[in-house]
Amino acid sequence: MADQPTxxxxxxxxxxxxxxxxLAAAADLVVEVGYAGLSIEGIATRSGAGKQTIYRWWPTKADVLLDALATKADLHIPVPDEGSYAADLRAFLVASFAxxxxxxxxxxxxxxxxxAQINADFGDRFRASFIRRRRDALAVILDRASAxxxxxxxxxxxxxxxxxxxVIWYRLLTTPDPVDRRLADELVATLAGAR
Amino acid sequence: MADQPTxxxxxxxxxxxxxxxxLAAAADLVVEVGYAGLSIEGIATRSGAGKQTIYRWWPTKADVLLDALATKADLHIPVPDEGSYAADLRAFLVASFAxxxxxxxxxxxxxxxxxAQINADFGDRFRASFIRRRRDALAVILDRASAxxxxxxxxxxxxxxxxxxxVIWYRLLTTPDPVDRRLADELVATLAGAR
Amino acid sequence: MADQPTxxxxxxxxxxxxxxxxLAAAADLVVEVGYAGLSIEGIATRSGAGKQTIYRWWPTKADVLLDALATKADLHIPVPDEGSYAADLRAFLVASFAxxxxxxxxxxxxxxxxxAQINADFGDRFRASFIRRRRDALAVILDRASAxxxxxxxxxxxxxxxxxxxVIWYRLLTTPDPVDRRLADELVATLAGAR
Amino acid sequence: MADQPTxxxxxxxxxxxxxxxxLAAAADLVVEVGYAGLSIEGIATRSGAGKQTIYRWWPTKADVLLDALATKADLHIPVPDEGSYAADLRAFLVASFAxxxxxxxxxxxxxxxxxAQINADFGDRFRASFIRRRRDALAVILDRASAxxxxxxxxxxxxxxxxxxxVIWYRLLTTPDPVDRRLADELVATLAGAR
DNA sequence: GAATAAGCGAGACGGTACGTCAAGTCTTCTA
DNA sequence: TAGAAGACTTGACGTACCGTCTCGCTTATTC
Known part of the structure; x- marks a missing residue:
């Protein structure tokens, strides 16, 4: 079998x-100095690790950050059956907005x-992990509604x-305003119909 | 007297x-080496200008590129009255997708x-110029529909x-697929109603 | 005569x-920022002159400074006849040390x-003006003694x-100590004999 | 325990x-382009080293040159006992003039x-190494004569x-003429007396 | 009195080098 | 073999000045 104990x-x-x-140093530093000011060198110094140790396990600082995010924040979106498409959608949006x-x-x-825009390789990894997982979660809801x-x-x-x-990314990328419940309602109404 | 010829x-x-x-060098180079490979130094060398001349007039390479884009590509979105909200919207989308x-x-x-995400100052400029102008163009259509x-x-x-x-930005940022006419139709149907 | 009124x-x-x-700006600035920090640009700004005006009349910042020195400080060494070689020499040294x-x-x-060491052209000018003039002054004393x-x-x-x-230059260039009267006496004794 | 093998x-x-x-690149370049034309950048390029490597070990181009000089040229002045003050002095002068x-x-x-005149920090280093060492060598001779x-x-x-x-520096700095044996004789006669 | 000819302050220009930062790699010693 | 330390080459950063070149303007001399 493929899964031999290596x-x-x-x-x-x-x-x-x-x-x-x-991972902790990366998470801390990005808050303190911003992404532009973040460097492998800085992470190494702050964490007490050698640069080589970082390069051995992550290709770029973005990958370190993505790993830190996955480890620290709970990015899992639960999609329990709320009884209707509209309710499912609203629950998904509320959880996402959180x-x-x-x-x-x-x-x-x-x-x-x-x-992901600037570095094509990281872009592939980012899309394959983060972006795709989110779409998959939503697909569960859409499949259920379809059924x-x-x-x-x-x-x-x-x-x-x-x-x-x-909508979520556009607001994230272009406004400092947090997304709110009213927006969720409008989206549900627009997409799941006024029922 | 106000407004003397300066x-x-x-x-x-x-x-x-x-x-x-x-501007030409920047536009050429970004195609050849990508944005990550683009540098003020490279633009200076290619254009035959001194670095200082670039720094005198643009704060970052992104600003040079934004200027080059505005100068070269026709970013103007015309919003002629097509008779109905749905028709206006479709025209706007088609022009944007182009x-x-x-x-x-x-x-x-x-x-x-x-x-714009990485450099807050450029973010402000980008939003104030490009993003806002596009929203203003759409606002004309929405105002007309409202009236x-x-x-x-x-x-x-x-x-x-x-x-x-x-939707436009999300597809731009996450997929290599070009937006198509069918997407425009769906958006018009969703937003302007099936009337 | 060659000296027509041009x-x-x-x-x-x-x-x-x-x-x-x-000249005043150069003299002031060299005190404030040191010779290494002195620049034509700085002199122009401080003096309210255009850079071109400076370049029109002086080839380097050192020439400006040399001119300022000649204009401001009294570099003339008088060589009155003090009656003997030893006395003449002592007078010359005392005046120089001042x-x-x-x-x-x-x-x-x-x-x-x-x-003058770094820029050969300025070196020629410096030697031809400052250095030579000082040697000429001393030569008067030596000729008198010879006669x-x-x-x-x-x-x-x-x-x-x-x-x-x-001795004068060596002390100037290698020690912060001012030359003193005792040194003058020793030199006179050494050169004019113990008479 | 003091002096462990570090x-x-x-x-x-x-x-x-x-x-x-x-060091070799610096020595070569100063001959080719002169001190004014010498640059850290040039040394790095010629030597195939990175600029940072130079800055890591030497503060200025002058320090590189001083090191190159000490490494390459034999600056050591031997002070063997020649039997008399006059003979010692003559030997020292001849060796120096060489x-x-x-x-x-x-x-x-x-x-x-x-x-050393322009950069005070380098001046301190130059005096503490080169200038002082030469004076120390001469001091040996003077002590011997005193004893x-x-x-x-x-x-x-x-x-x-x-x-x-x-005298040595003054001639070095102001004339292209090499110092000669006759000057050595005069100095010995003047300083060690006509005995 | 017009034409011509500098000189002037201002400031943009193509350059060169600065000294710094970080990238990613390589080498050495230790666990 | 992994890891911390740290030196290495490379390349770009943004800045400071260099010396030159327009500009518009002022002041002088010449026709």
Missing amino acids: RARPGRKRSEESRQAI LGRNPHVVAVLRALMAE RGDLPPTPRPGTVADIIFG | RARPGRKRSEESRQAI LGRNPHVVAVLRALMAE RGDLPPTPRPGTVADIIFG | RARPGRKRSEESRQAI LGRNPHVVAVLRALMAE RGDLPPTPRPGTVADIIFG | RARPGRKRSEESRQAI LGRNPHVVAVLRALMAE RGDLPPTPRPGTVADIIFG
Whole structure:
């Protein structure tokens, strides 16, 4: 089977202590100096790790940050069945907007989306992990609605996702205002119909 | 008397030749080496200008690029009265999507939006120029629809703008696929109603 | 004679006001920021002159400083006949050492001697003006002593000058200590004999 | 325990290869382009070293040159006992003058003395290393003469040093002529008496 | 009195080098 | 073999001045 216990290799094992120190240092530093001011060198110094140790495990500072975010913040979006498409959608939006209330998380997300534009390799990783996971979560809701026959013919599911994530990211990227409940209501009304 | 023809200042005049050379070099280089590989130093070398000349007139490489974009590409969105809200909206979307078909323009827009996240000062300038101008163009259409009594109560105009620009930017930033006419139709149907 | 009144040329005359302002600014600035920190740009700004005006009349900042020194400080060394070689020599040394008591003058002289090493063209000008004039003054004393039959056969006059100016410059360039009367006495005793 | 073999520090060791390349490049370049045309940037390029490597180990280009001089040229002045003060002095002068016959060494010494005037920090280092070492060498001779009772009461030892180094430096700094044996004889006669 | 000819302050220009920062790699010692 | 330390080459940063080149304006001489 593919999942052999990976034949324990010789040599010292990866230090979990270092890993945590590096992720913590990255998370702290990005708050203190901003993403532009963040550097591998700075993370190494702050965490007490050697630069090589960081380069061994993460390709860029954005990957460190993405790892720190996944480790620290709870990015999991639960999609319990709320009984109707509209209710499911509202629950999803409210849960998503909650993340937007933590300014540190927002700052990191903006930086990661920015890096994804500038560095194509990181962009692939970011899309494959963060972006795709979010779309998958929403897809569960849309599939459920479809099975229920609850889904309007227009817009198509893919476009619904584009609209929802589009609005969230657009506000994240262009305004300092937090997204609010009223916006959630408008989106539900627009997408799930006035029922 | 107010508005005198700005009392000619002493000193040598700004060189339009240099300005053009710098903008052209920036536009060329970003295609060749990408935004991450773009540098003030490179622009200076390629354009034959001194670095100081660039720093004198633009604060960052992103500002040079924004200027180059505004000078070269036609970013103006016309908003002629097409007779109805739905028709106006469709025209606006089609015109906007057209920009998305030029890969060079798309690449620059992604880079500028990225820079806007990383550099707060440039973010302010980018929002105040590019982002705001686009919203203003759309506002004309929304005002016209409102005057006509053509505007649905939900979503509010601000949210309509968030949805439209949200979808455009989200697709720009997360997929290599060009936006297409079908997406425009779906958005019109969703926002202007199936009337 | 060669010195025709140079057929008055047309055009505006050199501004004596500017000249004075430039020399004064240079003299002030070298005290404030030191020779290394002195710049043509700085002199222009401080004096209210244009850079071109400075470049029109002086080739380097050292030349400005040399001019300022000649204009401001009294660099003339009187060589009155004191009756004997020893007395003449002592008078010359005392007068020379007096200059060394003004720290501003000392600082400028050190800078000019330094520049003369680094910039060969200025070196020629410095030697032809300052250095040579000082040697000429001393030569008057040595000629007088020679005519009197007062001059020891060793060292030769040229070497006497080398010793005297050598000691003065060496102390100027390598120690912060001011030269003093005792040194003058020792030199006179050594060079004019114990008579 | 004092003087342990300096407990081997972690980290990569200083590259002797780089050091040599930098000193050689500096020595070569100063000949080719002169001290004014010498730059850290140029030394880095020529030597194949990074600028940072130079800045890590030397504060200024003058320090690089001083190091190159000490490494390359034999600046050591031997002071063997020649039997008498006059003989010792003559030997010292002849050995010193020999250095003055190498135009490259002369050019560097002039530049270093110049830099010492312009940059106070380097001045301290230059005096503490080069200047002081030379005076110490001469002091050995003067002490020996004093012990022998061979030393005239005037001039004092300090003044003898001022005269000797004064003449050497003055000629170095103000004339292109090499110092010669005849000058040595005159100085010996003047300072050690005609005995 | 017009034309011509400097000189002037201002300031933009193409350059060169500065000294710094960080990148990513390499080497050494220790766990 | 991993990790901390730290030196290495590389490349760009943003700044300071260099010396030159327009500008518009002022002051002089010449026709």
